Amino acid sequence: MAGHSNYVPKTGLARWLDQRLPVIRLMNDHFVTFPTPKNLNFWYTFGAILAVMLVVQVVTGIVLAMHYVPTADLAFGSVEQHIMREVNYGWLIRSLHASGASMLFLAVYIHMGRGLYYGSYKAPREILWILGVFIYLLLMATAFFGYTLQWGQMSYWAATVITSLFSAFDQIIPHFGTALSTWVRGDYAVGDATVNRFFALHYLLPFVIAGVVGLHIWALHVTGNGNPLGIEVKGPQDTIPFHPWYTVKDAFYLTLFLIVFLAIVFYAPNFFGNPDNYIPANPLVTPSEIRPEWYLLPFYAMLRAVPNTLLGVLVLFSALLTPLFIPWLDTSKVRSYRFRPVMKQLFWVFVATCILLGYVGAQTTDAAWHLGEVDIPLVWLARLATLYYFAFFWALMPWIGKKEVTRPVPESIAQSVLKKGAVLTKGGEQ
Amino acid sequence: MKTVSLLMALSVALVVPAFAGEDLTQPQPPRDAKWSFDGVFGTYDRSALQRGFQVYKEVCAACHGLNLVAFHDLAAPGGPGFTAAQAKAIAAGYKIAAEPNEDGDIFDDKGNRLTRSGTLADHFPPPFANDAAARANNSGALPPDLSLIVKARQGGANYVYSILTGFNQKVPHGVTVPDGKYYNPYFPGRTIAMPPPLNQGSVSFNDGTPTTVTNEAKAVVTFLTWASAPELEARHRIGLQVLAFLVLLAGLLFLSYRKVWHGKPEE
Numbered sequence A: 001m002a003g004h005s006n007y008v009p010k011t012g013l014a015r016w017l018d019q020r021l022p023v024i025r026l027m028n029d030h031f032v033t034f035p036t037p038k039n040l041n042f043w044y045t046f047g048a049i050l051a052v053m054l055v056v057q058v059v060t061g062i063v064l065a066m067h068y069v070p071t072a073d074l075a076f077g078s079v080e081q082h083i084m085r086e087v088n089y090g091w092l093i094r095s096l097h098a099s100g101a102s103m104l105f106l107a108v109y110i111h112m113g114r115g116l117y118y119g120s121y122k123a124p125r126e127i128l129w130i131l132g133v134f135i136y137l138l139l140m141a142t143a144f145f146g147y148t149l150q151w152g153q154m155s156y157w158a159a160t161v162i163t164s165l166f167s168a169f170d171q172i173i174p175h176f177g178t179a180l181s182t183w184v185r186g187d188y189a190v191g192d193a194t195v196n197r198f199f200a201l202h203y204l205l206p207f208v209i210a211g212v213v214g215l216h217i218w219a220l221h222v223t224g225n226g227n228p229l230g231i232e233v234k235g236p237q238d239t240i241p242f243h244p245w246y247t248v249k250d251a252f253y254l255t256l257f258l259i260v261f262l263a264i265v266f267y268a269p270n271f272f273g274n275p276d277n278y279i280p281a282n283p284l285v286t287p288s289e290i291r292p293e294w295y296l297l298p299f300y301a302m303l304r305a306v307p308n309t310l311l312g313v314l315v316l317f318s319a320l321l322t323p324l325f326i327p328w329l330d331t332s333k334v335r336s337y338r339f340r341p342v343m344k345q346l347f348w349v350f351v352a353t354c355i356l357l358g359y360v361g362a363q364t365t366d367a368a369w370h371l372g373e374v375d376i377p378l379v380w381l382a383r384l385a386t387l388y389y390f391a392f393f394w395a396l397m398p399w400i401g402k403k404e405v406t407r408p409v410p411e412s413i414a415q416s417v418l419k420k421g422a423v424l425t426k427g428g429e430q
Numbered sequence B: 001m002k003t004v005s006l007l008m009a010l011s012v013a014l015v016v017p018a019f020a021g022e023d024l025t026q027p028q029p030p031r032d033a034k035w036s037f038d039g040v041f042g043t044y045d046r047s048a049l050q051r052g053f054q055v056y057k058e059v060c061a062a063c064h065g066l067n068l069v070a071f072h073d074l075a076a077p078g079g080p081g082f083t084a085a086q087a088k089a090i091a092a093g094y095k096i097a098a099e100p101n102e103d104g105d106i107f108d109d110k111g112n113r114l115t116r117s118g119t120l121a122d123h124f125p126p127p128f129a130n131d132a133a134a135r136a137n138n139s140g141a142l143p144p145d146l147s148l149i150v151k152a153r154q155g156g157a158n159y160v161y162s163i164l165t166g167f168n169q170k171v172p173h174g175v176t177v178p179d180g181k182y183y184n185p186y187f188p189g190r191t192i193a194m195p196p197p198l199n200q201g202s203v204s205f206n207d208g209t210p211t212t213v214t215n216e217a218k219a220v221v222t223f224l225t226w227a228s229a230p231e232l233e234a235r236h237r238i239g240l241q242v243l244a245f246l247v248l249l250a251g252l253l254f255l256s257y258r259k260v261w262h263g264k265p266e267e
Helices: A012-020 A023-031 A042-065 A075-086 A090-117 A126-149 A153-171 A176-185 A192-223 A242-267 A294-305 A309-329 A341-362 A378-403 A413-425 B002-015 B046-058 B071-075 B084-092 B131-137 B156-165 B213-228 B232-261
Strands: A035-037 A239-241 A368-371 A374-377 B095-097 B115-117
Touching: A012 A023, A023 A242, A035 A242, A042 A090, A042 A192, A042 A242, A075 A090, A090 A126, A090 A242, A090 A294, A090 A341, A090 B232, A126 A153, A126 A192, A126 A294, A126 A309, A153 A176, A153 A192, A153 A309, A239 A242, A242 B232, A294 A309, A294 A341, A294 A378, A309 A378, A341 A378, A368 A378, A374 A378, B046 B213, B071 B084, B156 B213
Parallel strands: none
Antiparallel strands: A035 A239, A368 A374, B095 B115
16 A cells, blocks of 8 residues: 655665665655545544554553562552652652553544444455454453552452453363463462562563554555545545644544543542552452453453353453454445444444443442332343344344445545535535 | 434433432442542642641541651641651651661560651551551451542542541431441441541640531541642642643644645545
């Protein structure tokens, strides 16, 4: 997609460098002149926002690692005493890192939702989508390890619950599951060995993520961006250079995102947190409710919706891996849901389902809605929602794709944009 | 549009709780009090911090530690505003477990722990030697350390304030208060092992503030909020500067964005 390079080195030094290591040419071709569809909307700015948030997490994380002590006895104090009270601006770095993780996930969910809605996973962008799903799974693992490191009550018990999930495999091979969970923890219970290895992994994985992000961008620049119309770029009339058009647009929306992010950091630093995590980890006291951070709640609700632990774990893993298969589950010839009236409705029901699952995941196991005389146990809502989650991808997507009567798709991006322009000049809406 | 209204209906269903009389197994929601540190311009009320320190020292400290707070914090910017000399004098009034003496002993001949007076670098000493000793002295209950109490409880300052002022209420039908426990509607389970800590005149304030339970509670909650979040004033101040800068930057970027995209209709 980058195609022919139009970089011309202007100085002798630039020419010299270009013949030996053409990094300036690479940057120029990929981030300056890169031909980009001219109709990318607001929802496409989250890619750049995510890149920046990943850098924020890595930089703040490296500084925190300089002050953090990964042992069961000292971890909590190294955060609450040392980083929060003694390190210069430690409270700021810590808050940026902790709230930053949540904001990163918020952007990830919007970015993935956008990819789903505009059919960005369809050929020829299957690898691009799959790499994105890998990044998402790696982010979840990294975030889970990071949450453990604070070594508060919720950290400790979340780590205990998640690592004990492996012991469900005892139901298939006796003792194998328990052995696996002991191996993961490095001890019979979550403790010193666990926090130390989680710290090592929490430091390692972001660099793996950065590597996969590199592949993700590479794949993006081979096929070129998708766009809200879901039709391929037909020629130069459909594109504009990345710079300045999208650099300025991304920068503007990034700044809006940062305003929200930093308002939370400075004025509600515990907005995403759980008060129980300000109580030091205590293996002898189980909190009344153990719940993960918000971005994992939908999957937690699925896990709890299944009465059998092993089946619950299998449902959980299936739910996490399902997105990998989407490129082949969607049978429709049309990419963008904008032209798919049925799929569009099902998509919004899917979004509502995920929110509902997240809500149920945050409630107690025996919670219920009381509607007059009727009690609706939330676990049943979670079961229905879980069913819809799987049905959406594995049944509706292949089936609707074949049956659906799609709306007419425009000939080209340029044509569609021109039409919009005509409406604009007539003083029409938008 | 249909989908949007569906989503809205769903979110309404999610946030509207259905009440069916008061559930006595659940605590009451905390009272809503006004605090000087609320809002984006919030700062700590210095005199409330100093009064709160007095309440902590003379009442709470008998059972509750404050192990993350050092004496030099009392004179740090954004804190209670004691002078360094005052903080030093406060520290000197505390007995701290001493380092080994020249003979290598940490106990005297009678077996008592050697102590020395506190310095600015020391932290508030724990009220009990260990958790077991704390339980033994409090009919089995463990008084939590208060360094992070405001951040470690749902409801924060309002919750701690509600607990402190929630004693001596009529016990409703259906709640039994076991021996050695006290009714407090804001505490999970509604009975608490802590006896009512604050009474009219528990302390005497130098600045003439009437020593009502409410005043004592407000002061000590302000102090404990500071203990949990000593960075709050700096955070609020820097936050305003950062957000002002970002809003300005967003404005300039918006103008650039409009200028660059001028004449190019986009989606």
